Amino acid sequence: MARFNQILVLGAVSLLTLAGCDSAKEASTPQTSPVPVPAATAVAKTEKAVSQGNYAELSAVVSSTKAAVQTGDFVKAKTEFDKFENAWKQVEDGIKTKAPKSYEAVEDSAEKVTDDLKKGQPSKDQVLAQLDSLETTINSIPKM
Secondary structure, three states: OHHHHHHHHHHHHHHHHHHHHHHHHHHHOOOOOOOOOOHHHHHHHHHHHHHHHHHHHHHHHHHHHHHHHHOOOHHHHHHHHHHHHHHHHHHHHHHHHHOHHHHHHHHHHHHHHHHHHHOOOOOHHHHHHHHHHHHHHHHHOOOO
């Protein structure tokens, strides 16, 4: 009978030990999300949204600058176009490597617009023509 009690106690301790080990395993197992998304798809969608957003930002700056020029408010036009450089910095490296001709065209047009807006009496028609050219170039850049 003493032998039976020893086996019973040993069995109970073993079960408790195994039960404790199993719950530790469950606690360290990471929870899975209910809807798995492949990492490559998520990254591609994010990159596409970012690049389209940056081109949209460039276009928005050009549009707001054009609106100011059309009303003859060149001070506001210069202020609006100053935002172009920040938007351009976000995408210029990618465009430079993948579409060097477009990169050069944007750089040239942006420089001409900046120079025209710095003049004491900018030509409304000339600035609008440069902005139209810049807008056309931006719209023709392939999405990265």
